[in-house]
Amino acid sequence: MSTEPESREDTADAVEAEPGTPGAEAEAQEARAQETAADDAGAATPAGRTGEPGGEAAGGQVSEAEAELAAQRIERERIERRKAEKHGPISSGGKLSGTAAELLAAVRAVESGEKPAAAVFGESRPAPRRPAPEPVRQPQPVPARPAGAPAGPAPETVQAVRRVLAEGGAPEALAPQAAALLGEGADASLRADPWQLLRITGVRPEQADGFARALLGAECGPDDERRGRAVTVWLLEQAALSGHTALELPRLATALSQRGVPDPDAAVQSTLAEGEALVFQDALDEPAAQGAVHGAGADGQEAEEGDEQRPVRVLVGLERYALAEESLADALARLINSVPKQDGSAEDWERAATSAQGSAADLIRAVAGHGLVLHTGQEASLAEPAALLRAAHGLGLRAWAATHGPIGRDRFARLLGGPSSAASPDSPAPDGPAGPAVATVAGLLAGGEGPGRDADGALDLDLLVVLDAPQLDVETAALLAESLPDGARLVLAGDPAVLWSVGPGRVFGDLLAARICPQVASRRPDPGPLGELVSGIGAGELLQVEAPGKEVVIVPVRDAGEAVHRTVQLVADSVPRAIGVPAEETQVITPGHGGAAGTRALNAALKERLNPGPGRFGGFDPGDRVAYSPVPGRTLPGRVVKADADGLHLSCAGEAVVVPKERVERSVRHGWALTAHQAVGCRWPAVVVVLPGDAAQALSRPWVYTAFGRADRHLSVVHGVEQALPRAVAEVPAKPRTTRLPVLLAPQVPAAG
Template identity: 80%
Template structure:
């Protein structure tokens, strides 16, 4: 590990963003402090904000399609994916509605928990709950039967229609009257639908349904429209802020919030009676409540069906949005189906054993897959050779075997392991998004299931609950699923921690790879994974530490490394070097770094929304997804990009929301891809954003060389040794309990 001396040569500081640079979205112009933040990059609770700037999860929300429509004649990959997910969710919801079993309850409740449960039951009966009601708990829900598979529509659909111009105009008038930016009109019309202007007049706090708007802004809008009728204890305000907090929690990775956490957050937002606000939200069907039984500390784990009659057990009450509740329950049911059904018998036991014996370190994985419908595989970059060997062995046995990676870069790297070259389209290898949308993969059978026998999902920690639910629901009966990934990486940008929850549940075989990542970089990253920041010998300058005093010097040295030092010393060109920093905001965030790098590497006037041909960009076709690309040209159709070898046209009305400059990324954006060289920037103001998973993810994005622009002082070793992943609240562990093996 080499440490460079401080820079002594006087050079001009890289320039500031040009006047033609793109703004950070309409919502941000409404909130100069960064509206829509969910906290720092890894799942802060609602109300917390990152000193380093916007969180990656909030960035995903800010780049979401606002529903204004797409004028291009061809449907984009993102539109196809979103339409397919809507179709799949409708199917899942229909299936859930057919169930007669009540939501599982653990025991008798008292106090606020009993009031809340009674409120839920009152809603189910069609009545509005009283402020305080008491009732006996419902019996525990039995494990759901194996779901009946129904035919699924083809994974294509028309792009959503843009809001009618008259609707947008009427919304614009209401926004102007309330003092809100009229530029929010298209988003408000898309979010609220027909009659959006009337809805805003009747309930001004519906403005919170627009991404990036904060409660204090909605309060000002309501005061302007309602006048003296506006009050902090308004029932409409309580419901809207409750839903907003749950949405912010989802941006931070939670699928639900515990009741005390939610009521405390409501109190911080000035809601006088938080309990009543939650009950009203449940009464209107805008959120759902759940109670999950907890095991007492020190007591042996028990399955729910082993509970003694009349025995009371502690429970926790959770409140969440319906979409994530449905996704988690659907995921749990799909996993149960895989675990409890026998895999399709493709090949004899002797043939599987011969394949395992010939596969070296992948033998254990192949044996597990031969006998089980669900298998977990853990390991670093080098361990990908084992899923590759599994895929080849399965194909040799006659299985229709496919692999799906998180990103196009991951797809290309895995294809190279299979000996098929890093091409954009390789038979048997797809991206998760392409597989779900139907743009890639084997297609669907007559029953609507994916036409395959084995699916290996790479980068499994990046699966959020919705994507994971869609995948499991799409697998045919008798199929095998392997989830493979590095558990030390950052969790998904979307809500949930599916891979970590499954590893903790121990409901299926877990195969840990013993193949270490090679070289000084592999040694460094492996140490970080176990909480150790070690000095490593780097004779070929594989790892270089560049100390800096402040953020300005960090930007200056970063530009120097990318443009001069790394190409000259290592032969890695600037376009193959990726800069990674903790957040979008701040003096050394992605915005500042991208402005400086553009000025040095591809200066230009930014004629099209701040972009010029040759600019490196980060394109977000859907929330939580990012594809690196390069600007090719711009014309009347929009911004033409080249992303992972594919041509993409982004209509001009969507450029501001879905395209950012991409010389510098956050770690969440960079996960799933690797570059020959990486420059990780750690400014002093990012100290609180650093965690062990963040450092592990950022440092492991480099193949040959890693430069660390280090201004965080002791915050870096402290993050590695003392700061584990920030917790996420999910229901999946409780839903998986019936599948856990019995203990004597």
């Protein structure tokens, strides 16, 4: 199967891949650089009939995207400063003390059964965490580029790097990125350590090895300490592409061996000593793990000693994700343990709850007395956060909602009743078509949307409701939580059955499992045959639903070529004629970009039918539907308006976006067909899900649930994999992710009651 991973979750896990499969790494890097990547897919019949039916979003300006990146850079600099202030091991989460070599020796002693864990690690529970310092907040949104700041690396630096790359046989096109990553003196850095080439997106270990051999000659060897460090960091980055914020030490050592590192222990030790990764011990509660950690003798005596202790898990992670998880845990603890602002009396809140119905009333009551509340449900359950916002505005709170993308933002604004009903006397109206009190998460953090920030740099609000919460990666969640003022309330709402975030972490799922705050489950199911079908998928069953209005239609195909042909026929003719949904309101979803029926092939066929043209500007013509990724992890559906010397002009739900010519190739794709990760957070009147036969291995329950759940009125399934679809729904759950957030949140359980 020709595949490209759709997301970090679905990326071929580099730490488990065989050494001879370079394609997985290259595709994983593309997934990170371009929002998401995916493959072809297959399906079997879910429900409805066989045959044909009857026979977009606001995007930020480029400057906004740059402002978001600049804001994230400032935040990461703050985290760097915080790390530098810590003299000694990180106490939060229990970073092991002592030298890296001592740690590794201790771990090996425990794993071999030579010593019990208690003798090596002492206390088996994590060391107590220090209170986190108050975040240094920016009073105003960060400008897209500070005045006088250079636009990029100096031309002479790029030219020097280009000469080194040419000497080592590497593509000279990598020079600008290498110069930007390594800074001034990048050419000397590459000569001193050629394996730093692995820091560049898309470069694989075997390619960096060839570059190193060309530069170092006989001095180059697989046991080179520099190579061990570079491959260790690269494997941790690949793990992040699959959603992990850290890796268990034995798993990392195995992956290093598969990559030809002769001494994995020494490679990890060197990486830790250089500060390129951090190591942690996390105490676990599972009794079943005790025998594995402590070792059990034949007489069971040692196991009996282990019964008095808790097992320990040793993890290695990149600093940025480790500190982001710590920052998130500290910020959430601050919200949980601080008293919410007294906005309205208890009687006022109860009166608002009484006027609501069902679980909406439960949500209002929970928010009245708690700083953090979780809300779960499907699309219909959005009426409950809407009722909460209306009640909060009625009580005089500065209340805002934030969604994953602009399509979701505009849908929720309409659910609130339009611009007039969303405003409150204390809530300033944001700019843009979405209406008051609703923003995107990216726009809120960048300062282009939302209430702005107060004098202390915190978001100027009393209540924030974050919809599409499963899409929050750990870094974004940390930025949001740290941006909230003391006494503010945070509600995280979403459907836990959809695909998880593109970025690393499993924030919403970890919080649900931790049970550190009130959780309100909606009792409002999605209506109709589509709601019944999607609800069954969430429960692991592919139901046969009655669809008298052709809400669900199955179109069997024999091969990928027929799948493309039938998809074009559905979008251009059958769905508009039989269902009444025009082609511009019908979205095609397929499991991946590559292959004979991936997004590339489908978009080429749909463009030829719906908007033929020569593609004069990077393959695009006015009228083309596109998917624009201003930063990795975000996709804005839009349409091409024109192209000129300034770049490609797009309209994303009525907002103008100009993409510079040099960024078009890596940030703009045609958008008639998307992957499920690109489509998450959005819904369309009609959706055509294409499941070609060579993508059976790409299917999972969350993928099918997400793809089928994007349809409002009509779903056509172009399927050609026989029983792969029901098998995926019943047997293939989400891939697990390794995170430290549950351990960091554990001390908050008693405080939350």
